[in-house]
Amino acid sequence: MKSSIIFLVLVLFLSSCDDLFDPAIENIRGLDAMYKEPTYAQGVLANAYILLPYSSTPNSDVATDDAVSNDNSNNYLMMATGSWTAANNPMSQWQDRRNAIQYLNLFLSNADQVEWSKDEVVRTMYNDRLKGEAYGLRAVQMYYLLLAHGGWTEDGRLLGFPIVTQPEDATSDFNQNRNTFQECVDQIFADAKKAIELLPLDYGNVADDQVPQKYKDLGVTNASDYNRVNGNLMRGRITGRIVEAVRAQVALLAASPSYSAGTNVTWEDAANYAATVLDRIGDVGGMDPNGDTWYANISEIEALASGVTPAEIIWRSDVGQSNTLETDNFPPSLYGSGRINPTQNLVNAFPMENGYPISDQSSNYDPANPYANRDPRLSNYVVFNESTQGPNNDVIVTGTYGDNNDAINRENGLSTRTGYYLRKLLRYDCNPDPQYNTEQKHYTARIRYTEIFLDYAEAANEAWGPTGTGSHTFSAYDVVKAIRARAGVGTANNDAYLESVKGDQDKMRELIRNERRLELCFENHRFWDLRRWKVPNLNETATGIQIDNSNGTLIYKPIDVEGRDYKDYMYYGPIPYGEIQKWSNLEQNAGW
Template identity: 80%
Template sequence: MKNILSLFVLVLLFSACDDLFEPAIENNRGLEAMYNEPTYAQGILANAYILLPYSGTPNSDVATDDAVSNDNSNTYLAMATGSWTANSNPLSQWQGRRNAIQYLNLFLANVDQVVWSKDEVIRTMYNDRLKGEAYGLRAVQMYYLLLAHGGWTQDGRLLGVPILTEPETASSDFNLPRNTFQECVDQIIADANQAIELLPLDYGDIADAEIPNKYKTLGVSNAGDYNRVNGNHMRGRITGRIVEAVRAQVALLSASPAYSAGTDVSWEDAANFAATVLDRINGVSGLAANGGIWYEKNQVENLASGANHAEIIWRGDIGQSITLETDNFPPSLYGRGRVNPTQNLVDAFPTVNGYPITDPASGYDPANPYANRDPRLGKYIVVNESQQGPSSSTIVIGTYGTNNDVINKESGLSTRTGYYLRKLMRSDCNPDPQYNTEQKHYTARIRYTELFLAYAEAANEAWGPTGNGGHAYSAYDVIKAIRQRAGIGLDNDDAYLESVKGDQDTMRQLIRNERRLELCFENQRFWDLRRWKVANLNETARGMQIDKPSGSLIYSPINVEIRDYKDYMYHGPIPYGEIQKWSNLEQNVGW
């Protein structure tokens, strides 16, 4: 994967001039040059990797009930408070995804003519893998395009985006109508299936006896030839396993309430696609024991080149950085405190016995609200008088504090909610300009926990809390395992979960809450609220002010940010400029 950026540079060097000629000639190389230059050809494919839509920072979370930003110029803050329009959309995927799809279509239209090797068998293996990558990447890019721009029209049709499977040229018809949402889903699934057929499940060096039968029949008998194409050095690129996970994501979206009336994808389909991925790690028994803290020091430092944590299906490259910490550490640790978790999210964490804090059986004490809580609360959020940073500094956020960590003390630095972000960051980073200590980070593009929660959601809808549809585990089994891993309900056999396992509606709320907690600050919440079509999208973001007037802490909930989403915003817009240019491009209702 580290070579992909280098390949991209080669693509950028398409044009050059030779000053030996008078006048100088332009050496604009055509696509046919790729046929005998595999590096050039891979450079075209590399663009689709560079344009992948994943982010390692919690951008969209500040537009949900999970967080706010203390940066008044934040575009997601503007969006959430009433300034979201079809020509001002920080969530737009239109240009980036379509650019990537154009590169992929160019590659697919020419890949069969590339001489990857003079050995025909090795050439076939290269061609299979690289075509598989292109189909898989097109499925990813199309999924994010559909996620951001699919929606209902004024006349009640659920539309997706124009499907493009051929490269566009100067003579192409650009005034294309949108395909239906279902047609887009069908195209994504078709691309995914094609990719799964062509790609290895995983990349890795193998022995002679492990050569896949389809290549044995072509005469491959030396594992070295196979490893040259699909060995360890390819780790990080898209694989069959990754594409199976993307297929499950697409099915979950399609079966969800905001889309289900316009598709033929069922909850059972979504559960089965997720189970395909999970069965490969033996279902619930394969849930990574430390999967909830995949980002911490001990989980990152020991990863070999290209290797994955047991929690990770697909990740970005590991790199030295300090950006997350500089942006989100409290000001006393030389951070900007940008992402402020809300009281809404804090209240979603149960007590350690597994009961919601609204249940009398939880033992929740409003006068001591952070005691005996779900351990994930302390792992993901900095609460008043907890520790953070390389020297484990105590962060006083209450109004009795003496520095800018105090709630609303300094605009653009202090928290607005009474909380700071902990998840995703490394405590051994030090933004102090005297040290500026960077550490290793990576973006988790797809996690197993996400797929477990997708299965639990779909299985509960399809077969009820304890039904399994023929699989070896149910929604109940998944949620029990995730909560056990988190350290809640251990002393009482998770009595709350046991009390709701016969109630599909209550189990639905529990599954959604577990998804909220496990995937917080990973840019999932906004899309989940929209596909569930629930009222939380417009919920006022709240915080907690903590005073100490006479030696005792007084906790006072406060309203922080009024959200202003309209009903039609459960589906995003087609960019206004595109609607203005193309008469056949129909806008989603309300925009």
């Protein structure tokens, strides 16, 4: 894949720099060149991988009630505080997704003519897999288009994007209407179905008797031929399992309150699609016991072979050696810029270790000692006052009495604004100190099993109630209990709080949403969740904590840090203003 990308980039570079050479080099190649050059053909497909929408940084979280940035020029900060327009949209997916879809359409229109192998059976296997990848990737790209730009028009129609499944050229009619949201969902489901039919569930070498029957029927008797196409070397590419997870994500979106009135996708559909993924690992019994700290499971990360996924991960990026996240987010005393500051809003969402919310009398929460006996995930995900961070376990003082720039608001653009620093996603054993500049291995979790478990819990609760199972063997209650037990919450009292709400669908909904907030924090989910739920939190003021030392006694004072300025129509993102100006048939979402 890397060779394919380099090859295609070189071709594009040379064709764009033609005028640098005298005489000019004729190197503008037609697509028919791919028919005899599989590397060139795969280079076209590779662009859809390059343009995948997943972010390695928690950028969108600073546009929610979970975090703020200490960088005043941050686009998401400006967006959240009133500068979000159709012409200035850091959440836009329009250009990159549509570019990727064009590459995929080009590939799909020509793949059948590519000579993937001289051996006809091997050629069929290659063609199946690569077309399966293209259909799966197109489903991903379309999902993110729908997520970012689906919305209601002034006349009450729920629209998505213009569905384009054929490559466009200079003669194409670009002035297209947006398809309905439902039509877009149907197209994604259709692509997912084709991908699942063509792709292996997972890549990996097999024995002769494990070759899929459809290829045995074509005459494949030697596993080496199959492994050449779908073996270990292909790990990291999109698979049938990944596409099943994407399909579950799409169904959850379509069934959610913001969109359900314009679709025929039900909560039961969403639960069933998620269950397809989870049944493959034995439902809650297959939950990774260390999945909540996937980013910090150092021995696991260090041992990862190329393309291999840990038990928690359905799809991940390549592993890279860096300390960029730490340089951006460590406290300044550790040579970091302290960019992402978790809010008091988020900290308050972590229950006590006994499972009760801190607002519940049974929680035994002590405002004068607010971090004692809390959900262990709080200390795993957030650096709070007088906790430790970094390779030497330095104590970080965020209170006003601190003697360095770690203290709240001590240095503009460097110190925390909320009284908290980020811990999640970071490796403590990195050292941004220029004297050492120690880097460690990281990867981005594109889709986690925990996300799909939470998808199932949300949909199952709405479809069948907290303890209903539909046609499956586990319930929303079972999922929440397993997730909280894994985190060390409610383990000493049989999670009495969960037991108290398991008969109430509304209270279970609130608990599931909160568990989703905690488990997926800083992984770019919160913004999209608030919008699809259509809840007031989107406009909730971001708060922090000012901690003063009065003669040895710490005084905790909640503070407002940053207001949010979202209008009601902003639950649905805009179509880019420039596109609306260019194409008269392209209708804008209401309010923009």
